[in-house]
Each structure stands twice: as C-alpha cells, then as structure tokens.
Amino acid sequence: MSQDLQIVAYCCEHCAYAAADLAGGLRLQYPPNVRVVLLPCTGKVDPLLILHALEEGADGVMVAGCLPGNCHYLKGNFSARRRVAYVQQLLKQIGLEAERVEMFHLSSAMGSRFAEIAKEMTERVAAVGPNPLRIPRKEREP
Amino acid sequence: MIVAEQKSLDEIKQLVGRAQKVLVVGCGTCVTVCFAGGAREAAIVAAELRMASKLEGAPKEVTDVTVQRQCEWEYLDQIAEQVGQVDVVLSLGCGVGVQAIAEHFPNTWVVPGLNTKFMGLPTEQGVWEERCAGCGDCLLGLTGGICPIARCSKSLLNGPCGGSLNGHCEVNEEIPCAWQLIYDRLKSMGKLEVLMDIQPPKNWCTARDGGPRKIVREDLRLATEE
Incomplete structure (x- = not known):
C-alpha cells in the first residue's frame, strides 16, 4: 500500500534540497514516495500551496526548511512552520487528518536525516491511509 | 481600515x-x-x-x-x-x-x-486593534489624538475612572487605559492644561443612536438638467 502513496516535499534549496541531493550521492535508501519540489525558501510556502497538493490527491505534504536560526533569508523557515500549523488546523475542519502535513528542519549536510524524514513521513501517512479525496466515497466505505 | x-x-x-x-x-x-x-x-x-x-x-x-x-x-x-x-x-x-x-x-x-x-489598525504583524467607533463627532482634538470613545471601555469623556489600575483597564488587564494614554501623551507634550476643560455629555445622535446614518454631498452628485 505504501508504494502507492504520494508525498509532496516542498524543499528549501539552501538545505533540504541539497540534503536530498547528498542522500542520493551517498546512495542512501529511502521510500520512493517522496516527490521533491524545489523552493527558494520555505518562506514561499503558502497555505494554498499545501491545500492544492492535497486537493489534487497528494497523500501527504512535507515542508523541509533550514534549521532554526539558519534560514538564508533569516526567518522564512519560522514563517513556514506557523503556516504548516495553520494548515493542520484547516485540515481538521475540512475533515482530513492533520498528520498528512508536517514541517521538518535540517541542514544541507544532513543527507541521512533527509532519508530518515522521508521514511518517517511515509510511515506516518501510511498509518492514516491514502488521501480520501482521490478515492470515490463508495470505495472508501466498507 | x-x-x-x-x-x-x-x-x-x-x-x-x-x-x-x-x-x-x-x-x-x-x-x-x-x-x-x-x-x-x-x-x-x-x-x-x-x-x-x-x-x-x-x-x-x-x-x-x-x-x-x-x-x-x-x-x-x-x-x-x-x-x-x-x-x-x-x-x-x-x-x-x-x-x-x-x-x-x-x-x-x-x-x-x-x-x-x-475599525482599527495592525499594531504589529498579525495583531489588529480597534481605534475608531465612528461616533460621527470626532473629539480627537481634545484628547491628544487618542480616542476615549473607541479605546475606553466606558467611552468616558472625562477620565480615567476608578477602575484604571497601573495603566490598565479593570475590564481586562490586557486593555491599556485610554485615559492613562491620553494623560501620558498630553504630559509628554506639555499640554496637560487641555484636561482642565470638563467635557459636557456627548450628543450621541451623530452615532448609531440617531439611527442609520447618511451623507449627501450635492457638490459631488451627478449634475442633472436645471
């Protein structure tokens, strides 16, 4: 089942994107469900960006930005963290699990951490199941 | 806004x-x-x-x-x-x-x-505070630019009241006492004498108490044939 899951990873080019690159360079194994989207900074993450990914059928969305205090643009990662928390509240109101969205912090040197995050997020999304928005209601109900 | x-x-x-x-x-x-x-x-x-x-x-x-x-x-x-x-x-x-x-x-x-x-303004990013109650008869000229109608819980014209404690309102200690703000501002500008004038009761007919309000500006209305 977890093979079919799709997780969109909005990654900052100064940290998480480079960490993903490093994970690849180190030949680290991590679940193939994560689709990386490059952002100049996680401060670019807008609630709508996350909602659209879920509306279009993504099973989970992870936002990966710099370590606290290390943002290339000073506070973009903190803005992203607040927006992710806001979207988690919106998801509860909509009727989706808040666990589908999460914020992570890492540096460009943390290739193995990226692999860990990818695994953690995949397991977390697998626990709540596929996004019900891409499965017709009839099939969802036993 | x-x-x-x-x-x-x-x-x-x-x-x-x-x-x-x-x-x-x-x-x-x-x-x-x-x-x-x-x-x-x-x-x-x-x-x-x-x-x-x-x-x-x-x-x-x-x-x-x-x-x-x-x-x-x-x-x-x-x-x-x-x-x-x-x-x-x-x-x-x-x-x-x-x-x-x-x-x-x-x-x-x-x-x-x-x-x-x-009606208010953002005092910092993500925080908005009320500043105007639209009373229809602005008295900011009497209070150093701080509105006691919108910012005093009792809308007092001659404050502060006995509920002002350490610069805060008795209604909620997060509300600054408007009359303390007015006093501090007038004092810092050397204009405390403004407070010596006792304000008479306000005519609230210009506010909501006079019913729904309307402004007509004949100079701005589209011209009709005269």
Whole structure:
C-alpha cells in the first residue's frame, strides 16, 4: 500500500534540497514516495500551496526548511512552520487528518536525516491511509 | 481600515447549505490587508469547501473571484455574469460588501463568510486593534489624538475612572487605559492644561443612536438638467 502513496516535499534549496541531493550521492535508501519540489525558501510556502497538493490527491505534504536560526533569508523557515500549523488546523475542519502535513528542519549536510524524514513521513501517512479525496466515497466505505 | 475575521468552516458550510454551485467573492481592500477576505483567502475557502463537500460525498462546484471593492456597484458589475451562474454567493467582504451584493443582485442569495469586527489598525504583524467607533463627532482634538470613545471601555469623556489600575483597564488587564494614554501623551507634550476643560455629555445622535446614518454631498452628485 505504501508504494502507492504520494508525498509532496516542498524543499528549501539552501538545505533540504541539497540534503536530498547528498542522500542520493551517498546512495542512501529511502521510500520512493517522496516527490521533491524545489523552493527558494520555505518562506514561499503558502497555505494554498499545501491545500492544492492535497486537493489534487497528494497523500501527504512535507515542508523541509533550514534549521532554526539558519534560514538564508533569516526567518522564512519560522514563517513556514506557523503556516504548516495553520494548515493542520484547516485540515481538521475540512475533515482530513492533520498528520498528512508536517514541517521538518535540517541542514544541507544532513543527507541521512533527509532519508530518515522521508521514511518517517511515509510511515506516518501510511498509518492514516491514502488521501480520501482521490478515492470515490463508495470505495472508501466498507 | 475595517477589520474582520473569518467564520469557522462549519458555520460557512451551514450557511452555504445544500447549494450546489458556490461563488466565493473576495474583496481587494480592507479585508485583504487584514488577511480575512482577499484573493488568497477566497481561494483557500473555495478549496476548503470543495474538499469538505467531496469528503462528505456531495461535491460542490466552488469557484472564487475577487473584486477591488465589494462596496461599489461599478466593481460588482464586473462579476454579474459569474454571480448569475451560481446558487449562492459566499461573500468574504465586510458587512457592507455582503449587503452591497444583496442590493446589487436582488435575485441572488448571498451569505457572509466573515465576522466584521471593528475599525482599527495592525499594531504589529498579525495583531489588529480597534481605534475608531465612528461616533460621527470626532473629539480627537481634545484628547491628544487618542480616542476615549473607541479605546475606553466606558467611552468616558472625562477620565480615567476608578477602575484604571497601573495603566490598565479593570475590564481586562490586557486593555491599556485610554485615559492613562491620553494623560501620558498630553504630559509628554506639555499640554496637560487641555484636561482642565470638563467635557459636557456627548450628543450621541451623530452615532448609531440617531439611527442609520447618511451623507449627501450635492457638490459631488451627478449634475442633472436645471
């Protein structure tokens, strides 16, 4: 089942994107469900960006930005963290699990951490199941 | 600016009811700058409604559009066609915007997506505070530019009252005492003598107590043949 899951990873080019690159360079194994989207900074993450990914059928969305205090643009990662928390509240109101969205912090040197995050997020999304928005209601109900 | 905040999605869903086609109308002025009902918020609410209704097994067709100002007919004319194609309009304008849509499109059912709160300003990013109560007879010239009508819990004209404690209001210690602010400001400007004048009772007929208000400017009305 977890093979079919799709997780969109909005990654900052100064940290998480480079960490993903490093994970690849180190030949680290991590679940193939994560689709990386490059952002100049996680401060670019807008609630709508996350909602659209879920509306279009993504099973989970992870936002990966710099370590606290290390943002290339000073506070973009903190803005992203607040927006992710806001979207988690919106998801509860909509009727989706808040666990589908999460914020992570890492540096460009943390290739193995990226692999860990990818695994953690995949397991977390697998626990709540596929996004019900891409499965017709009839099939969802036993 | 007019400051508003969004209603909960549950309340919005109840207001929209069983309507199949919904148009979320944002407003590009006050509620955009207080992040309650601008283009971005309209798109978010539309996405929320689409997702929630799909999860409930009755997907709605929800679109969104934002006009520069919901409170002017000319801007509403631009969305007449879209408004005519839906079962309900969810206005993310202030109370004025909602009523403007209702008045301009008599056959359209319109519901509010916001609670209009007050006239105020952002004191820091993400924080808005009330500053004006629209009493219709501005007395800021008597109080050093700090309004006791909007900012004193009792709207006192000769304050402070006995409930002022360490510069805060007895109603809530997070509310600064307006009269303490007025005193401090006048003192810092060397104008404490302004406070020696006792203000007589205010004529509230210029405020809401006189009923709905209206301004007519003959110099601005479109000329007719005379």
